[in-house]
Amino acid sequence: MTRSDKLKSVGLRVTQQRQLVLAALDAIRHGTPEEILTEVTKTAPGVNLSTIYRCLEVLEKSNLITHTHLGHGAPTYHVVDGDPHIHLRCSNCQRVFSLPAALAEATSTAIKANNGFVIDPYHITFEGLCENCTKDSK
Amino acid sequence: MTRSDKLKSVGLRVTQQRQLVLAALDAIRHGTPEEILTEVTKTAPGVNLSTIYRCLEVLEKSNLITHTHLGHGAPTYHVVDGDPHIHLRCSNCQRVFSLPAALAEATSTAIKANNGFVIDPYHITFEGLCENCTKDSK
DNA sequence: CTCGTTGCAAAAGATTTGCATTATG
DNA sequence: CATAATGCAAATCTTTTGCAACGAG
Numbered sequence: 001m002t003r004s005d006k007l008k009s010v011g012l013r014v015t016q017q018r019q020l021v022l023a024a025l026d027a028i029r030h031g032t033p034e035e036i037l038t039e040v041t042k043t044a045p046g047v048n049l050s051t052i053y054r055c056l057e058v059l060e061k062s063n064l065i066t067h068t069h070l071g072h073g074a075p076t077y078h079v080v081d082g083d084p085h086i087h088l089r090c091s092n093c094q095r096v097f098s099l100p101a102a103l104a105e106a107t108s109t110a111i112k113a114n115n116g117f118v119i120d121p122y123h124i125t126f127e128g129l130c131e132n133c134t135k136d137s138k
Numbered sequence: 139m140t141r142s143d144k145l146k147s148v149g150l151r152v153t154q155q156r157q158l159v160l161a162a163l164d165a166i167r168h169g170t171p172e173e174i175l176t177e178v179t180k181t182a183p184g185v186n187l188s189t190i191y192r193c194l195e196v197l198e199k200s201n202l203i204t205h206t207h208l209g210h211g212a213p214t215y216h217v218v219d220g221d222p223h224i225h226l227r228c229s230n231c232q233r234v235f236s237l238p239a240a241l242a243e244a245t246s247t248a249i250k251a252n253n254g255f256v257i258d259p260y261h262i263t264f265e266g267l268c269e270n271c272t273k274d275s276k
Numbered sequence: 277c278t279c280g281t282t283g284c285a286a287a288a289g290a291t292t293t294g295c296a297t298t299a300t301g
Numbered sequence: 302c303a304t305a306a307t308g309c310a311a312a313t314c315t316t317t318t319g320c321a322a323c324g325a326g
Contacts (some may be wrong), residue, residue, distance in 0.1 A: 013300055013301075013306070014300075014301090015300070015306060015307080016212045016299090017306080017307070018306090031291095031292085046308085047307090047308090048307070048308050049291090050291080050293085050307085050308075051308070053291065054306075058274060062298095068265075088249065088253075088255045088257075090255075091258065092262075097253065097307095099249065099252060099253065103245060103249055103252060104245045106245055106248070107241060107244055110241045110244070111237065111241055111264070114237060114241060114255065115226075115235065115237065116268070116272065117226045117228075117235065117264070117266055118266045119265070120170030120266040120267075120269045122230065123265035124264060124265075125259070125260060126249070126255075126257045126258075127257070127258050127261035127262075128255055128256045128257040128258040129255070129256045129258075130255050131253065132255030134254065134256055151280065151281075151325055151326075153282080153325075154282095155281080155282070171316085172315085184283085185282090185283090186282070187316090188283075188284085188316080188317075188318085189282055189283070191316065192281080192282080192317095193281095196281095
């Protein structure tokens with residue numbers, strides 16, 4: 001599905017900027033509003049940061065994208081496409097890893113059974129230490 | 139262990155403010171810097187917000203407390219005590235639930251096996267819909 | 277006493293908002 | 302064309318920082 005079609009399918013106006021934001025997220029997979037602007041600016045200078053914020057807001061409201069919090073005050077947006085994936089963020093080296101959300105299935109099920117809470121698989125982020133940093137700290 | 143002892147045990151100076159922050163977190167379980175200040179101010183007016191930030195920073199560095207991100211730009215701090223617990227945040231009603239971290243054990247294990255990443259059980263936060271809001275949306 | 281902590285005020289970021297202009301449907 | 306979306310600048314909010322005064326060890 002083209003980005004234009006994606007927008008139409010949820011009833012949003014097809015603007016240059018919204019397509020640019022979606023394209024940027026396709027390119028960088030995930031990023032903060034600032035990072036998205038940087039990517040957008042590569043192909044279309046002149047887009048305003050507040051427009052990025054507004055685009056992200058409507059795109060998220062329409063479930064075309066979602067965001068999660070990786071580390072301090074840095075909301076990270078990414079497209080909602082094929083496979084949901086979870087994020088792992090290393091508290092030591094700050095790197096972000098992505099893994100298939102299937103790995104969290106067991107926990108989702110356990111929690112739903114426990115108190116009825118339904119987890120959004122696109123939003124999952126774990127903090128911890130990556131393999132490298134685990135070694136280093138030894 | 140008293141709050142004074144906690145601070146001593148990790149080699150931090152025992153100041154009024156640090157004890158107040160720990161006390162506030164004991165009282166409210168978890169909260170943003172702003173919320174913590176509000177709680178602290180109840181018993182000790184005059185404490186500065188930047189002091190709260192600095193206290194949170196050192197307390198976290200010494201592993202007396204930890205934080206996670208619940209929703210937009212709102213870091214939430216809480217004490218590290220007995221049982222690690224995970225947070226569930228309802229994207230609809232914004233309420234936060236706590237559950238024993240044991241529920242996430244399976245996933246932790248799976249991820250460690252998958253790529254060596256070691257998850258910090260105190261940092262886990264899931265977004266989704268709570269039982270009530272799931273019903274409502276039907 | 278000495279050096280780490282705090283309060284205060286100002287700086288630095290991040291996000292939001294009002295309004296005139298532009299572009300989509 | 303009407304109206305929603307954008308650009309721009311200013312307003313907010315959150316978090317950080319410099320520095321002088323203060324307090325713990």
